[in-house]
Amino acid sequence: MNKLEIIEPGRCSDAQAGGFSSLSPAVFRASTITFATLDDFVARKSRPADGYTYGVTGTPTHRGLETRIASLDKARHCLVVPSGQAAISLTMLALLKAGDHFLISDASYGPAHDFAFRLTQLGVEVERYDPCIGDAIAAMIRPNTRLIWLESPGTITMEVQDVPAIVAQAKARGVLTAIDNSWASPLYYSPLSLGVDLCIHACSKHMGGHSDLLMGSISTNDVALHSALRALQSSMGLAVSADDCFLVQRGLDTMALRLEAQSAKALRIAEFLQGHPMVRQVLHPALASFGTHSLWRAQFTGSGSLFSLVLQDAPLDAFRALFNAFKHIAIGASYGGLHSLAAFYPVQNQANRRFPTVQAPVIRLAVGIEDDTTLIDELGRSLEAFDEVLNASSAKESV
Numbered sequence: 525m526n527k528l529e530i531i532e533p534g535r536c537s538d539a540q541a542g543g544f545s546s547l548s549p550a551v552f553r554a555s556t557i558t559f560a561t562l563d564d565f566v567a568r569k570s571r572p573a574d575g576y577t578y579g580v581t582g583t584p585t586h587r588g589l590e591t592r593i594a595s596l597d598k599a600r601h602c603l604v605v606p607s608g609q610a611a612i613s614l615t616m617l618a619l620l621k622a623g624d625h626f627l628i629s630d631a632s633y634g635p636a637h638d639f640a641f642r643l644t645q646l647g648v649e650v651e652r653y654d655p656c657i658g659d660a661i662a663a664m665i666r667p668n669t670r671l672i673w674l675e676s677p678g679t680i681t682m683e684v685q686d687v688p689a690i691v692a693q694a695k696a697r698g699v700l701t702a703i704d705n706s707w708a709s710p711l712y713y714s715p716l717s718l719g720v721d722l723c724i725h726a727c728s729k730h731m732g733g734h735s736d737l738l739m740g741s742i743s744t745n746d747v748a749l750h751s752a753l754r755a756l757q758s759s760m761g762l763a764v765s766a767d768d769c770f771l772v773q774r775g776l777d778t779m780a781l782r783l784e785a786q787s788a789k790a791l792r793i794a795e796f797l798q799g800h801p802m803v804r805q806v807l808h809p810a811l812a813s814f815g816t817h818s819l820w821r822a823q824f825t826g827s828g829s830l831f832s833l834v835l836q837d838a839p840l841d842a843f844r845a846l847f848n849a850f851k852h853i854a855i856g857a858s859y860g861g862l863h864s865l866a867a868f869y870p871v872q873n874q875a876n877r878r879f880p881t882v883q884a885p886v887i888r889l890a891v892g893i894e895d896d897t898t899l900i901d902e903l904g905r906s907l908e909a910f911d912e913v914l915n916a917s918s919a920k921e922s923v
């Protein structure tokens with residue numbers, strides 16, 4: 525057997541030596557972190573939250589990305605975890621304990637609801653609130669309310685929340701607030717500047733930008749909250765790959781350009797759809813016709829690439845015809861990538877809500893970087909296919 529090379533401990537700390545310089549961040553992969561002395565090793569657990577102790581809480585590659593996201597979020601601290609959903613569940617689990625009361629917006633991301641209601645098994649009291657509640661949230665806050673969960677606009681139905689009003693009521697009563705800001709990205713909305721305590725992103729969406737990775741981030745200005753999150757990240761083993769951090773860094777390099785292009789295309793497509801006879805309602809916060817448009821205008825500096833549609837009442841076959849007619853648009857439930865996507869949410873989804881704002885099936889469109897005229901043509905053709913099935917079925921009914 526060949527003699528194996530001896531790897532010297534600490535060799536990675538020399539990576540920047542020797543006059544090397546480039547435009548890309550270094551990728552430090554590590555499970556083991558090495559320590560110079562016995563005392564350093566013994567004292568490793570008392571390093572600050574962003575110190576290096578073991579690969580699970582990250583390497584300089586992770587810190588580089590966390591620092592960049594913190595700066596975009598106008599936050600002092602940030603940590604990254606393996607998915608947007610992991611960021612949601614970690615935040616809830618780190619902050620809530622038995623006996624706490626937890627208020628969650630009824631329009632939040634579905635898996636966030638699922639996780640919240642799992643916490644009832646651990647003795648947390650979970651209650652949904654109307655996303656459009658505004659400062660009437662005050663009446664729902666109890667002495668044991670610990671956390672209010674916001675997501676604005678809401679997943680699928682796009683209700684824009686009155687975040688400043690909710691934050692004011694929460695702050696007056698010592699209640700924490702956390703927001704899922706994945707739709708707008710840090711470029712178009714800065715909830716920490718409005719007093720929200722924790723800001724969550726699904727980095728899988730606009731930040732990664734290429735539909736090829738999963739990651740989540742949690743930013744805060746509160747070092748105690750950050751330390752609690754870091755400790756639970758370690759204890760749950762929520763490790764993120766350094767290679768994925770590299771990819772999100774690369775995604776961030778083009779995020780402003782992508783988002784500017786995609787949000788402009790999304791708005792143009794939304795305006796086209798708004799005038800289409802088969803479309804009953806376009807749920808896009810930047811359209812003046814949208815119910816909570818004024819709240820969007822007052823708080824946001826741009827709009828995302830994702831919006832929803834409610835069509836004329838029709839049998840499921842009409843929706844099948846619509847989706848089958850897509851050639852460029854892929855069927856799938858995500859956004860923020862280069863490719864346009866369409867997702868379908870049956871009427872039961874809304875019926876299952878406590879405070880539904882829509883009573884119909886919803887189609888959600890994620891607009892990519894494709895030529896928007898091509899997308900508009902495709903949507904026009906698909907709506908014709910929808911119309912044909914709808915007409916055929918109403919002709920049958922009236923016989």
Ligand SMILES: *Cc1c(COP(=O)(O)O)cnc(C)c1O
Pocket residue numbers: 606607608609610633675679704706707726727728729738739740858
């Ligand atoms: C996609 C998404 C998530 C979950 O992110 P993953 O990385 O897919 O787990 C959470 N919240 C919102 C609003 C999302 O759109």
